[in-house]
Every structure is written in structure tokens, then in C-alpha cells.
Amino acid sequence: MSKNKSKRKISRRAFLERTGAAFAVATAAPTIEAQRPSVNPPTSALDTTSVPRTTIRVTVNGQERRLEVEDRWTLVELLRDHLELTGTKIGCDRGECGACTVLLDGKPVYSCSNLAVWADGRSVQTVEGLARGDRLDPLQRAFIEHDGPQCGFCTSGQLMSAKGLVTRNPHPTAEDVRAALTGNLCRCSNYNRYVEAVLAAVGTQQAAERTPRNGTGGAR
Numbered sequence: 001m002s003k004n005k006s007k008r009k010i011s012r013r014a015f016l017e018r019t020g021a022a023f024a025v026a027t028a029a030p031t032i033e034a035q036r037p038s039v040n041p042p043t044s045a046l047d048t049t050s051v052p053r054t055t056i057r058v059t060v061n062g063q064e065r066r067l068e069v070e071d072r073w074t075l076v077e078l079l080r081d082h083l084e085l086t087g088t089k090i091g092c093d094r095g096e097c098g099a100c101t102v103l104l105d106g107k108p109v110y111s112c113s114n115l116a117v118w119a120d121g122r123s124v125q126t127v128e129g130l131a132r133g134d135r136l137d138p139l140q141r142a143f144i145e146h147d148g149p150q151c152g153f154c155t156s157g158q159l160m161s162a163k164g165l166v167t168r169n170p171h172p173t174a175e176d177v178r179a180a181l182t183g184n185l186c187r188c189s190n191y192n193r194y195v196e197a198v199l200a201a202v203g204t205q206q207a208a209e210r211t212p213r214n215g216t217g218g219a220r
């Protein structure tokens with residue numbers, strides 16, 4: 001190899017190394033830049049002292065509580081994030097799926113669509129309030145026996161809607177149960193098992209057996 005050719009080769013390698021390094025810097029720089037916040041968050045966004053707060057009295061699962069809540073908190077935020085009652089689930093967070101259903105003064109409500117301050121002076125029951133110690137509520141036992149929960153994400157909401165129903169109507173028909181669970185979506189589509197379970201829990205097993213398992217009669 002001639003001296004000139006060798007020189008050219010070394011030069012090209014050096015050139016490639018230099019341009020490669022420059023390319024790496026050029027392409028990495030925006031990534032690093034993108035990871036940095038472009039502006040500091042406004043201090044007002046971090047400052048929660050200016051957010052209005054209200055002291056409420058609410059009975060949660062039979063226990064009277066005095067709580068200071070931010071006026072903007074939803075009931076499900078209060079339950080999950082501040083009282084650690086995480087049995088109540090958040091599916092859509094906009095009043096569509098029913099995963100967040102709790103009982104407010106015995107009536108099923110979407111806790112994602114109610115402000116915590118609205119619970120002032122009222123009684124809230126969550127899925128954690130169903131069992132008595134180690135003794136499951138008959139609805140919980142029936143849900144297990146009838147394979148209601150599949151992934152289980154909708155189950156606490158289904159239970160609370162069912163609890164609201166059987167409290168006001170101890171002898172519901174299959175149609176009543178379907179109507180009561182109509183606001184609770186189940187992505188695993190196990191509607192008929194849930195209906196069977198509720199009917200079994202209230203002692204109307206015969207009616208449960210008449211409910212088709214895979215027909216079109218599931219609660220929607």
C-alpha cells in the first residue's frame with residue numbers, strides 16, 4: 001500500500017470517527033433536551049395551600065369520620081387516595097363504567113362523579129364494609145361460588161350495586177337484578193354469572209337456574 005493511500009485511509013477513518021461522534025452528539029442532544037422540562041411548572045400548580053378545603057363529617061363503613069378535604073376531590077379520590085379504601089376501583093373516571101360504585105346513604109352512586117364534599121353528613125359504604133370480620137357478605141360468597149369475578153376489576157362495583165338492590169328489595173327477580181346492574185360494565189362479559197349470584201344470595205336459586213348463561217338476557 002502506497003504512503004498516500006495509507007494516509008488517505010487513516011484520514012477517512014479519522015473523518016468517520018469525528019463525524020460519528022458529532023452525529024451522536026447532534027442526535028442525543030434533542031433527546032436530553034426533551035427530557036428536561038421546557039419551563040418550570042408554575043409555583044401555583046404546586047401550591048395546594050390556596051386550594052379551598054372544607055371539613056366534612058362522613059360515616060364511612062359505619063365509622064364516623066371528620067375529614068378536611070379539598071373541594072375539588074372526588075369521592076373516589078377521598079376513599080382511595082386518602083382513606084386507603086382501594087377496593088373501590090376507577091375504570092373510566094367519568095361516570096360510564098360503574099367500577100367506582102359505592103353506596104351513599106344506601107343508594108348506589110358513581111364515586112368518580114360525586115365530590116367528596118357532597119358526602120358531608122352522609123353515610124358511605126364501600127366494598128370493604130360488606131364483610132363482618134372474616135364473615136363475607138352473602139353476596140360476596142355467592143359471587144365466588146358462581147364464578148362472578150373473572151379479572152375482578154368490575155366486581156366491587158357490581159357488589160355495591162347488588163347490595164343497594166337487595167337492601168331495598170330483598171326478593172328481586174332476575175329482571176330486577178339485571179336492571180340494578182345495568183350501570184356496571186364488565187369487560188369480561190360475565191353478566192349472567194353476576195345475575196345468578198345475586199339471585200342465589202337472596203335465596204332465589206330457582207330463578208337463578210332459569211337465567212340463561214350465554215343468552216342475550218345478560219345485564220348490560
Ligand code: FES
Nearest residue numbers: 091092093098112
Ligand atoms: S370509574 Fe366511575 S363510572 Fe367509571
Ligand code: FES
Nearest residue numbers: 150151186187188
Ligand atoms: S370480571 Fe373482568 S371486568 Fe368484570
